[in-house]
Amino acid sequence: xxxxxxxxxxxxxxxxxxxxxxxxxxxxxxxxxxxxxxxxxxxxxxxxxxxxxxxxxxxxxxxxxxxxxxxxxxxxxxxxxxxxxxxxxxxxxxxxxxxxxxxxxxxxxxxxxxxxxxxxxxxxxxxxxxxxxxxxxxxxxxxxxxxxxxxxxxxxxxxxxxxxxxxxxxxxxxxxxxxxxxxxxxxxxxxxxxxxxxxxxxxxxxxxxxxxxxxxxxxxxxxxxxxxxxxxxxxxxxxxxxxxxxxxxxxxxxxxxxxxxxxxxxxxxxxxxxxxxxxxxxxxxxxxxxxxxxxxxxxxxxxxxxxxxxxxxxxxxxxxxxxxxxxxxxxx
Amino acid sequence: xxxxxxxxxxxxxxxxxxxxxxxxxxxxxxxxxxxxxxxxxxxxxxxxxxxxxxxxxxxxxxxxxxxxxxxxxxxxxxxxxxxxxxxxxxxxxxxxxxxxxxxxxxxxxxxxxxxxxxxxxxxxxxxxxxxxxxxxxxxxxxxxxxxxxxxxxxxxxxxxxxxxxxxxxxxxxxxxxxxxxxxxxxxxxxxxxxxxxxxxxxxxxxxxxxxxxxxxxxxxxxxxxxxxxxxxxxxxxxxxxxxxxxxxxxxxxxxxxxxxxxxxxxxxxxxxxxxxxxxxxxxxxxxxxxxxxxxxxxxxxxxxxxxxxxxxxxxxxxxxxxxxxxxxxxxx
Amino acid sequence: xxxxxxxxxxxxxxxxxxxxxxxxxxxxxxxxxxxxxxxxxxxxxxxxxxxxxxxxxxxxxxxxxxxxxxxxxxxxxxxxxxxxxxxxxxxxxxxxxxxxxxxxxxxxxxxxxxxxxxxxxxxxxxxxxxxxxxxxxxxxxxxxxxxxxxxxxxxxxxxxxxxxxxxxxxxxxxxxxxxxxxxxxxxxxxxxxxxxxxxxxxxxxxxxxxxxxxxxxxxxxxxxxxxxxxxxxxxxxxxxxxxxxxxxxxxxxxxxxxxxxxxxxxxxxxxxxxxxxxxxxxxxxxxxxxxxxxxxxxxxxxxxxxxxxxxxxxxxxxxxxxxxxxxxxxxx
Numbered sequence: 004x005x006x007x008x009x010x011x012x013x014x015x016x017x018x019x020x021x022x023x024x025x026x027x028x029x030x031x032x033x034x035x036x037x038x039x040x041x042x043x044x045x046x047x048x049x050x051x052x053x054x055x056x057x058x059x060x061x062x063x064x065x066x067x068x069x070x071x072x073x074x075x076x077x078x079x080x081x082x083x084x085x086x087x088x089x090x091x092x093x094x095x096x097x098x099x100x101x102x103x104x105x106x107x108x109x110x111x112x113x114x115x116x117x118x119x120x121x122x123x124x125x126x127x128x129x130x131x132x133x134x135x136x137x138x139x140x141x142x143x144x145x146x147x148x149x150x151x152x153x154x155x156x157x158x159x160x161x162x163x164x165x166x167x168x169x170x171x172x173x174x175x176x177x178x179x180x181x182x183x184x185x186x187x188x189x190x191x192x193x194x195x196x197x198x199x200x201x202x203x204x205x206x207x208x209x210x211x212x213x214x215x216x217x218x219x220x221x222x223x224x225x226x227x228x229x230x231x232x233x234x235x236x237x238x239x240x241x242x243x244x245x246x247x248x249x250x251x252x253x254x255x256x257x258x259x260x261x262x263x264x265x266x267x268x269x270x271x272x273x274x275x276x277x278x279x280x281x282x283x284x285x286x287x288x289x290x291x292x293x294x295x296x297x298x299x300x301x302x303x304x305x306x307x308x309x310x311x312x313x314x315x316x317x318x319x320x321x322x323x324x325x326x327x328x329x330x331x332x333x334x335x
Numbered sequence: 336x337x338x339x340x341x342x343x344x345x346x347x348x349x350x351x352x353x354x355x356x357x358x359x360x361x362x363x364x365x366x367x368x369x370x371x372x373x374x375x376x377x378x379x380x381x382x383x384x385x386x387x388x389x390x391x392x393x394x395x396x397x398x399x400x401x402x403x404x405x406x407x408x409x410x411x412x413x414x415x416x417x418x419x420x421x422x423x424x425x426x427x428x429x430x431x432x433x434x435x436x437x438x439x440x441x442x443x444x445x446x447x448x449x450x451x452x453x454x455x456x457x458x459x460x461x462x463x464x465x466x467x468x469x470x471x472x473x474x475x476x477x478x479x480x481x482x483x484x485x486x487x488x489x490x491x492x493x494x495x496x497x498x499x500x501x502x503x504x505x506x507x508x509x510x511x512x513x514x515x516x517x518x519x520x521x522x523x524x525x526x527x528x529x530x531x532x533x534x535x536x537x538x539x540x541x542x543x544x545x546x547x548x549x550x551x552x553x554x555x556x557x558x559x560x561x562x563x564x565x566x567x568x569x570x571x572x573x574x575x576x577x578x579x580x581x582x583x584x585x586x587x588x589x590x591x592x593x594x595x596x597x598x599x600x601x602x603x604x605x606x607x608x609x610x611x612x613x614x615x616x617x618x619x620x621x622x623x624x625x626x627x628x629x630x631x632x633x634x635x636x637x638x639x640x641x642x643x644x645x646x647x648x649x650x651x652x653x654x655x656x657x658x659x660x661x662x663x664x665x666x667x
Numbered sequence: 668x669x670x671x672x673x674x675x676x677x678x679x680x681x682x683x684x685x686x687x688x689x690x691x692x693x694x695x696x697x698x699x700x701x702x703x704x705x706x707x708x709x710x711x712x713x714x715x716x717x718x719x720x721x722x723x724x725x726x727x728x729x730x731x732x733x734x735x736x737x738x739x740x741x742x743x744x745x746x747x748x749x750x751x752x753x754x755x756x757x758x759x760x761x762x763x764x765x766x767x768x769x770x771x772x773x774x775x776x777x778x779x780x781x782x783x784x785x786x787x788x789x790x791x792x793x794x795x796x797x798x799x800x801x802x803x804x805x806x807x808x809x810x811x812x813x814x815x816x817x818x819x820x821x822x823x824x825x826x827x828x829x830x831x832x833x834x835x836x837x838x839x840x841x842x843x844x845x846x847x848x849x850x851x852x853x854x855x856x857x858x859x860x861x862x863x864x865x866x867x868x869x870x871x872x873x874x875x876x877x878x879x880x881x882x883x884x885x886x887x888x889x890x891x892x893x894x895x896x897x898x899x900x901x902x903x904x905x906x907x908x909x910x911x912x913x914x915x916x917x918x919x920x921x922x923x924x925x926x927x928x929x930x931x932x933x934x935x936x937x938x939x940x941x942x943x944x945x946x947x948x949x950x951x952x953x954x955x956x957x958x959x960x961x962x963x964x965x966x967x968x969x970x971x972x973x974x975x976x977x978x979x980x981x982x983x984x985x986x987x988x989x990x991x992x993x994x995x996x997x998x999x
C-alpha cells in the first residue's frame with residue numbers, strides 16, 4: 004500500500020509553532036497514525052490526559068463542542084466504536100447524528116461521497132467514519148470541508164484505537180520509548196495491528212508480530228517490525244502483549260487460515276501458564292470484544308496484568324481529544 | 336423461583352434513617368418489586384408524584400441528572416419501554432446511549448456481562464436493561480458498580496410497569512390498601528402480572544388472577560393471590576381490572592394455549608356488556624400495546640373507566656423517580 | 668383527490684391579525700401546502716430566512732424549543748428527511764425521540780393511531796410523521812393534541828420539501844412570481860412534485876410537468892399545470908428545472924413504465940448538451956439522492972446552475988421554521 008495514496012492533500016503544513024512558540028495543532032482530519040509525527044501523537048495523548056479528568060467528575064460534561072454537530076457515519080457496523088465516539092461527543096456538549104448504511108439511500112445506489120456531502124450540507128462539523136474500504140475516509144477528506152476522523156477503514160488503519168492503546172501503555176508503564184511490544188493474531192486483516200505498529204514505532208517502541216503464517220504476511224516486515232510464529236519464544240522478551248480478536252470465519256471453509264479453534268488457542272492463546280513465563284509487569288491488552296477461552300483465557304483477561312477495561316475508558320478521553328483538536332483546527 | 340436467587344448482594348441495608356430521621360433511599364439498583372418494602376415502594380411513588388409536575392411545564396426539563404449517562408441496553412426489543420426511559424432520562428438532562436443486541440458484538444459471541452462491563456468502562460452511570468432471561472439484571476448488578484434498572488427480564492419482573500400501574504391506581508382511586516384487583520390473561524408468561532401481584536399485595540391490595548387453565552399456572556397461588564377461570568364471576572367484585580396483552584403466538588401450532596382468538600375474546604375479553612356488570616368506578620388498565628377487539632374492545636379501551644393513556648404518562652414520572660433515586664444512592 | 672378530505676379540522680381560522688396588526692401564525696399542524704395561503708407560505712419562508720443565520724454561527728444552537736420534545740415517527744424509511752428534522756430540532760435545543768416501524772409494536776398489530784397516542788402520552792409536543800399512506804398525518808392530526816408535521820405521506824404531499832425548494836428558488840433567483848418551472852420525471856408517484864406544483868402556483872409561478880406518458884397522468888392537469896412529453900421543447904422556456912429521482916423499480920417487470928434506464932436517460936435525463944440550450948441562469952434542482960448518469964449527469968449535478976446541496980442546507984432552516992411556528996401555535 005502506497006503511503007502517499009491516503010494522505011490528506013490539504014494538511015500540507017500540519018504542525019506550526021504558535022506565536023508564543025507553543026505547539027499548534029493544524030490538522031482538520033485524523034485519518035491515520037501514518038501521517039502523524041511523533042510530536043503530533045504525543046500532543047493528542049497529552050490533550051487526552053487533560054480530558055480524562057472530565058470523566059471522573061460527578062457532572063461529566065464540558066462545553067468544548069457546544070453547538071457543533073458530530074456525524075457518526077457507519078458504513079460498517081461497530082457498536083462499541085460508535086458508542087465511544089457518541090459519548091465522547093456528548094461529553095463535550097456536541098450534538099450527534101447517526102447514519103448507518105442499513106435501510107438508507109446507500110442501498111439506493113447513491114455514492115458514498117454524495118451521502119457525505121449531503122449530510123455535510125445539513126451542517127455537520129465533524130464526520131466520524133467507519134468504512135469497509137481502505138482509504139475511503141482519505142478520499143472523502145479531500146472532497147469535503149468538514150473534519151474527518153477515521154474510525155476504521157478496511158484493513159488499513161483504526162487510528163483512535165492505536166492512540167488509546169499507546170495512551171494506556173504510557174499510563175501503565177510510564178513510557179513508550181524503548182519498550183518491546185508483541186501483537187498476536189490475525190495481523191493480515193487487522194487495522195488495529197497496523198495503527199499500533201505505526202504509532203508504537205514512531206514513539207520509539209519495538210514491535211514484533213506473532214501468529215500462524217496464514218495470518219502474518221511476510222510483507223508486514225516492510226513496516227519495520229519483526230515476525231515470529233512462536234508465541235512462547237517471544238513472550239518472555241516483551242513488555243506489552245496485544246492479543247487481537249480472532250474472527251470465527253477464519254476457521255471455516257476451504258480457505259480456513261487454521262485447522263481448528265482449539266489448536267489456535269493452544270498455539271497462540273494467552274493463558275495463565277504462558278503468563279508465568281512473561282516479565283512480571285507485562286501489560287496484557289485486547290481491543291475487544293474478547294473471545295474468552297480462545298485468544299485469551301478468563302483468568303488472564305480479568306487478571307492484574309490486563310488493562311482491557313482501562314483501554315475502553317481511555318478510548319473516551321482519546322476520542323474527546325481528537326474531536327476537540329480537529330474541531331479547533333477547522334475553525335482556523 | 337427462589338426469591339433470594341435474584342437479590343442484589345450489595346444492597347443489604349437498603350433503607351436507613353437519615354440524620355434528621357427522614358427516609359433515605361440507599362438502593363443503587365431497582366431489580367424487582369420483590370426486594371422492596373412497602374415503605375420503599377411508597378417512597379418511589381411519592382418521588383414520582385413530585386416529578387409528574389415537571390412534565391406539565393412548558394419547559395419540560397430539570398437538571399437533576401445533568402452530566403450523567405444512562406445506558407439503555409435492550410437485549411430484547413421494546414420500543415415503548417425504551418422510549419419512556421429515554422424521555423425520562425433526557426427530561427432530567429441526562430445523556431443517553433442506546434445499545435440493542437442486533438448487529439452488535441452480542442452476535443459475535445461476547446458474553447452479556449462483558450458487553451455491560453465494556454459499556455460501563457465508557458462511563459455509563461445507570462443501565463436500563465431489558466433481557467430475555469429471567470434474573471439477568473440481577474446477575475449483572477452483582478458484577479458492576481453502575482446502577483441497574485430492570486426494564487423487564489424474561490417472565491420474571493417488570494418493576495417500573497408494576498410501579499406505574501400502582502401509581503395510576505393510587506391517583507385514580509385515592510388508595511391501594513383494601514382494593515381488590517383482577518389481572519386477566521396470560522399470567523404464566525407475564526412479568527407485568529408478577530410485578531403487579533407483588534407490588535399490590537405489599538401495599539395491601541388483594542389480587543385475583545383470571546384466565547384459561549393453560550395460561551394460569553396453579554403455582555401462582557404461592558404468590559398469595561387467588562385464581563379464577565371465570566371472568567364474569569370475578570368482575571363484579573373488583574375495583575381494578577388489568578387486561579394483559581394476548582400474544583398471537585399462543586393461538587397457533589400444536590401447543591396452542593387456546594382454541595381460537597375469537598373464543599378467547601368471548602371468554603376473557605373485556606367489552607361493554609361485561610363492563611355494565613362491574614362496579615361503577617372500576618378502573619380498566621392495560622400495559623399496551625392493545626389488541627382492539629381481542630382482550631379489550633374499543634368502546635372499553637377508550638371509555639371513561641380506562642386509564643390506559645394515563646398509565647403511559649405516569650410511566651415517565653415513575654421512571655424519572657427511579658433513575659433519580661438510584662443515581663442518588665450510587666453517589667453515596 | 669378531494670381537497671377537503673385531508674384538511675385539519677381544528678385549523679379553521681389559521682390566520683389572524685395580532686393586536687398590533689402583524690401576521691400571526693395559528694396553525695398547530697403542517698400537513699400540506701394544499702391548505703396554506705400564499706401569505707402563510709411566505710411567512711414560513713421569511714421565518715426560515717431568520718433561522719438560516721443560526722446555522723452559520725460557530726455555536727449553531729438557539730434555545731427556541733428547549734424543553735420541548737420532537738417525536739420522529741418514520742413508518743417508512745427516510746434517512747435524509749429524518750436527519751434533517753432531527754438536526755433542525757436539536758439546533759433549537761429540543762429533545763428528539765425516534766420511532767421507526769421496524770421491530771416495534773406496529774408489527775404486533777397495534778393501529779397507527781394507538782401508536783401515536785401512546786407516544787403523545789409520553790409528553791411529545793410535535794410529531795414529524797412519514798407514512799406510506801396518503802392522508803395518514805391528516806387523520807392523526809384530527810385525533811391528537813400534539814402538533815403534526817407531515818414529512819411525506821404516500822404519493823400525496825411532502826410539504827417541507829416543497830417549501831425548501833421554493834425557498835431555494837427565491838434565494839437564487841430573487842423571486843418566485845412570474846417564473847416558469849419544469850418538474851421532470853415520475854410525476855405520477857411523486858409527493859415532491861405535488862407539493863412543488865401547489866406551492867409554486869400559489870406564489871405565482873407557472874409549472875409544466877415533463878415525463879413519459881406512463882409516469883405523467885393526464886389528471887395532473889386538474890392541478891393547474893401543463894403537461895409535456897418532450898423535455899427538449901420545454902427546457903429553453905423555463906427558469907427552473909427540478910429533476911425528480913427515478914425509482915429503479917419502475918424499470919423492471921411486466922408493468923415497467925419505461926423500456927430501459929438508458930433510453931430514459933436519453934429522453935429525460937439532464938446533461939451538458941441539454942443545459943446549453945437552456946436559459947443561462949436556469950436553476951437545476953433535485954430532491955436527492957441523485958442517480959448520477961441517469962436522470963442527471965455529474966457535470967450538471969455539480970455545475971454552477973445546480974443548487975442541489977443548497978437545497979439540503981435550506982431544508983434545515985425551513986424545518987426549523989416549521990417546528991418553531993407549529994410549536995408557537997400549539998402554546999396558544
